[in-house]
Amino acid sequence: MAMASFVERLEPIDADAAAAVKAGAFVDLAIARWLVPHDAAERERCLREQFTWQIRTVLVSGGQLYGIRETGRLVATALWTVHPGGEPADPPGYDAALRSITGPYYPRFRALDEIFAATTPIVAHHHLDLLAAADRGRGLGSCLLSSYLSWADRRRPVRPMAALQASSPRAAQLYLRHGFEADDPVEIPGSDGLHVFPMYRHPPAALPAAPAGPRLVEL
Template sequence: MTSSAPVELLRQRDAEEVAAVVASVFAAELAIAGWLVPHDLAKRERCLREQFTLLVSAVFDRDGRVQGIREQGQLAAVAVWSVHSGGEARELPGYGRKLRAITGEHYPRFRALDAVFAGTAPQTAHHHLDFLAATTRGAGLGGRLLTSYLDWTDRLPVRPMVSLDASNTDAVRFYTRHGFSARGPVQIPGSDGLQVFPMKRHPPARPLSPPTPS
């Protein structure tokens, strides 16, 4: 059943709740997450939650945009968007040290995945979908968040290219329906064949203005 709850802009105070939603969904559902921290769901979710709290907080600090849909007062879906001016991806100050403290023995795998994401990041100015997660499947929450953001970017005076890294072929199909195109899969080193799928969406052409009456 489709939810009628509104899409809302979230604030810095929501960072931990946003990270918890994404971590709970990713830890339970994504093969990549299972590779990052195998065999222990609780530990996997904890590592992801603490890492994602760092990353979501940085999005707020760097003028990104975080959206959510609440049901019965709790976040049921979230989208985290970062804004990049171009050039090589820049790491957060102290990120490596903090990530090592969070992930312990699993640190090399987290770093390997970070390196893949850094390598697929566009060098031109763009907006990037860092996270999209919904606790309920089939309610259209993720699609609503995605459409809301893309509609907003398409109304900006300078409309950005939008990028993301899909985690599996189901996600590729979902994002393709929303106007994204895939560049081809990228292998995650040491993961026994796991891949990410970099995708881009270029802004649609503006409609031609009608001729001015003479």
């Protein structure tokens, strides 16, 4: 029997738990292993603290955090920001926070951030900053993604373009299934061949207006 999962909008109080889900999902990815080699515990800490800072800052500036819980535990999360257009810029205090969090690994984190900035569209759009699930293969990430895109595709008066940077070819395949298109991969300088995969999605033809609240999604 399919399990019903409720996609809910999260609050700043959920930032730590959402960051932990994201860090746990990313800690063994190739890019993460390049960011902090050899020490998985230190890698997880750097990622978790950076994601916590990012989530809290995005929520203060009008972004939205969504999640799925099971038996009260957060098991999947997605963070979206609304870009009004123009060149992306660091939020106030980010560089100092990143230096403090990452220490000797700062240059690599900074290099990755610069790739993200260079591949972020300068036109107005909704940007998927973080998407992660504690358990792969269950459709939790797809559930979060389809829920948000279904709502965005029914926005009035403007239905936004969506954009993101996938961290691996496997992740890019997920987004392709949800209507994203891929730009050319961009190599991370000094990473010995690792790439970021910029992707974008234009809304489909006109759809009915968006419902007011979150919806129940069957997995």
